[in-house]
Amino acid sequence: MNNALSLAWRLFKHEAKRGELTIILFAIVLSVASVLSLSLFSERLQSALTAKSADFIAADRLLDSNKPVDQAWIDRAIEEGLETTRQVYARSMVFGNEDMTLTSLRAADQGYPLKGTLKTSETPFGLGEETNYLPNKGEAWAESRLFQTLGIKIGDKIEVGDAEFILTRVITEVPDAGFSVFGGNPKVLINYSELESTNITGPGSRITYTYFFAGDKSDLEDYYDWLKPQLDREIHDWDSVEDDSSPIGRSVGRAEQYFLLASLLAIVLAAVSIAVAAQRYSQRHYDPVAIMKTLGASRKLVQRVYLYQISFITFFGIVLGTAAGLAIQQVVVSAIADTVDVSLDVWHWRPLIIAVFTGVTCAVLFSLYPLLKLFSVPPLRVLRRDLGAGMSSRIIQFGAMGSAILLLMWAYSQNIKISLILFVSGIALVCALLVVTFALIWVGRKLGQGKMGAWQLAWARIKRRAMDNSVQLISFSITIMLLLVVLVMRNDMVSQWRDQLPQGTPNYFLTNITQDKKDNLVEHFSASDVQPDGFYPVVRARFEAINDEKIRTAVSKEDENAQNRGRNGLGREANLTWTDVLAKGNKIVEGQWLDKWQPGDPYGVSIEERIAERLDIKMGDTLTFNIGSEVVDVEVTSVREVNWQTMQPNFFFVLQPQAMKEFTPTYITSFHLPTEQKSQVTELMRPFASVTLIDVDARINQVRDVVDQVSLAVEFILILVLVAGSLVLIAQVQASMDERQQELAILRTLGAKGGLIRASVVFEFLIIGVVAGGMAAVANELTLYLLQSQVFQMEGKMHWEYWLLAPTVGAVVVGLLGAAGCWRLLTLNTSQLLRKMV
């Protein structure tokens, strides 16, 4: 026992000193460092982003209910150490200045908002400032729009239900405002204690009680576990930041999946590099094992010696890897500290556990088969050097490695879908590569003949070593594929984010523009160098029936769900527009667009996909709208998918222009005004008192801010993976270079010129690089398609440019690395080279 330990330690010490363990030690260090830094960074980033996105729901978790919840539920939350507050939402008519309008009334309790900030100003359309208190008794705050609509000012009175309030401030931003441009009606905020006096919460009123919770994730989870069995799905709705379907929620959600993907790929990279290194390690130890066995060592002793040695390597690999991972992470966090608020104080144990677990699992599982092979080396090898290990089933080896990788990915991600996608793509790649390997043998046989030039030497070597090279080819291809997946995924994702809000995105919307004001407005705006976008005609209508069947329930359900942001436009009242030009961000998923209409056809309507699904509206159904005293029947001729993330007017119903020619619309338009010109807005709007101005600048900036931070974070993750992947590639080339040493020595001894040897090695690596790159591009396409369509909910597309780029880059990088490795060997003279082989 002690013999084995001391022998193992001595072997470890000397081999480490002589650089013989560099490759396997480096593989473990690399895997632990990359998994640790990636997952620690992404975990910290996720916390930062989750905290940030919590601002957009004003809490970490929300509980919506259409009636007040049991006080015991709130008490329990406080016992769990959570912060709580509540708010009541109602649609209510507000009277003022002898006029009235429908508003979105909020009665907020002390502590609101738990997350994010409430901003108010002293005048309508003024710059908002952070406000840490709520309206006092008898006071109300309202959005600029209400002042405009009712023609009132600060200090005026408004009536809400039975109560009267004095307007004391203007709301410029509430954290949980939602992202719909036409977020319904202007908001009015009063103190929760005043709600009762308004008498608007009586029977039949449509009210949502929202309870806000904030606190530690584990406390929140404990609380939800306790609360869940008591929730009634008909009445209650539990929401978290992760459920947020706003642009912010989606961006953050997607980024989190990206981080997960990147970390998973880091694990696979680690596994691949350790597998390659372990194989190399095992082969290098055939002789020592044969010698030990010849000198009388039992199989058990040999096993102990090498198991100890692998343990030492794993231990030191993990220690060094952890140190390196922490250092890398620290560097990255400080590099982006100015842009992303990632706290270094928060320590997450999970990444460390994952990293150590990955290091140990990879080291054990991937060295298991090579070690078993090593243990089976016969002592007779001391006399017959051609004898290797007895076991040679690659299928078992690949099967064991594949299962280990799948298990690791699954254990880490807890997401079988994403793990299976990567795994299946990997398997497809491996199978394809085995076929390619045979093809290479065949090509090698054809091209490796004739006069021995560098090209022939390269092909002859590829042919001869094809099966040995298959592992190397697979590892190159997987590495390149993983790098491609991370790179292309990042490009697609970031460009999609950027497209969502390009520079110059309208930050103001105008509604209620009457026909006679429209031209004046364009002229007036042009004089101030402001260019409004297109004008959408709008008519308010009452949605009456589907196929003559009244739709009471569906509409009331919509009304109740005041939190259903993005669809707030509906309700019993609907905004109808008409055009035969399909708007950007709209896609026909069924039927034909309205421009296909022919005179004599019934008038058509195009309906948004999700509302069609919810109201169970099918193609060909007749919808009845009541506009003033007129009734309009239209037939559903198409269903549209609408990208609600674009900040532009989107409509549930788009009608055939001819159906609406009798009606006088008002118009909606939008324009962009740089933030520094914000003060001009009041001046700009002065002649158009009846036109309603909606300011979405704050929302756009919030979204852009988060998207920028997330993009930057994704960028850094990409760089980390690229660096890790490149190092793995270098290690792989290095490992394979050692295997070529013997041949180089013989060629050198036989008098081959350095140039010929170098060219042949470079050719060989070029060929391997081209094949690996090409196969990686194909596998990348498959993986991306599956990931984008199944996990990221993005539209998949082909990436033809990478079909050319990957083989080229593969050839250049692998070729250059090969040339570099070869150059190092060729700087040695023949006798040094021969001695190195011994």
Added chain:
Amino acid sequence: MTTTPKVMIETKDITKIVSTSEGELQILQPISFNVKAGESVAIVGASGSGKSTLLSLLAGLDQVSEGEILLDGAGLHSMDEEQRARLRGEKVGFIFQSFMLVQSLTAIENIMLPAEIAGLENAKQLGQEILEQVGLGHRGNHYPNQLSGGEQQRVAIARAFITKPKILFADEPTGNLDSANSEKVEKLLFDLNRDSDTTLVLVTHDPELASQCQRQLHMHAGELTEVFTESDDVSESQKQVG
């Protein structure tokens, strides 16, 4: 009164048959011979004659297809790999043409290796002593690739003798060395062999080296014949073994 030395290696009709893609190939014809304790025997013959195969069978590195081998009375033919390894550790030393030193261990550590495997407590001390004997006391901390071929083989000889084996097998011990180094190594090998009263079986195609052994066995196409020198009291010049 003289005592007859005991038989250290005893072989009875051993054969070796291997499977090849073209069918079975008999590498060794039935061979029977004995080697007495303390005797030095050279197995000579051309390349591919089967002498290394015979050596591998005698040393228990490989298994016979048929026949029996007794090493110091222990039946190798009926042992499994583990038992043979134990026997090698206890009674056998080796010297190879390509030295077969563990590259990642220093000279002294290579020498200590069999002693450590055998579980000897004073491996280091024994190693140092024998390293001095082979004249490499100052090179103990050098790695094999820092030593010349002759020096490496001296380390291998030291390693072979550290456990004081009863039998020493040497496979072309001077095959990789120049004549000057060959002489040194030969001298060292025979001196240590004599001093330790070890039974030596060496395989070589070098007649000079073979002639220093007490007996020579000639291998040809898998058959073994004993070569008698002029001093031997026999009428025939050669006698079939087995």
